[in-house]
Amino acid sequence: MTLEAMSFFRIASQRMQWLGTRQQVVSENIANADTPGYRARDVSPFESMVTRSDAGSGPAVSNPAHITGSGRGAAVDVREDEGTWNVSLDGNTVVLEEQSIKASEISENYRLAAQLYRKGYELLGLAASSK
Numbered sequence: 007m008t009l010e011a012m013s014f015f016r017i018a019s020q021r022m023q024w025l026g027t028r029q030q031v032v033s034e035n036i037a038n039a040d041t042p043g044y045r046a047r048d049v050s051p052f053e054s055m056v057t058r059s060d061a062g063s064g065p066a067v068s069n070p071a072h073i074t075g076s077g078r079g080a081a082v083d084v085r086e087d088e089g090t091w092n093v094s095l096d097g098n099t100v101v102l103e104e105q106s107i108k109a110s111e112i113s114e115n116y117r118l119a120a121q122l123y124r125k126g127y128e129l130l131g132l133a134a135s136s137k
Contacts (some may be wrong), residue, residue: 031047055081
């Protein structure tokens with residue numbers, strides 16, 4: 007049995023993948039903060055990614071805005087962020103303060119997911135080594 011076959015490790019791995027994708031999207035938003043007409047983007051909620059990947063082989067990637075997972079069929083939908091704080095006169099919806107808050111939250115959530123994954127691995131090692 008592989009670690010990925012165990013539900014806890016699969017969910018933790020998917021969460022870290024989702025957070026990595028979300029950080030990439032936030033970075034792209036920040037890079038385009040001065041681009042006229044650029045619309046801030048975000049990813050679909052993690053729950054929708056897990057629901058789809060648990061439903062079988064996952065969704066077919068029918069849109070280039072979908073980012074595929076690591077061969078397991080999971081996909082993260084990248085879409086326009088409709089909850090942005092402001093729209094500038096040139097039509098850009100990126101607010102740097104909002105994006106930096108998101109980046110900080112993502113970093114903390116990734117650190118937590120990585121710690122949980124590591125602790126789960128340590129518990130498995132402990133269980134395997136005890137008689």
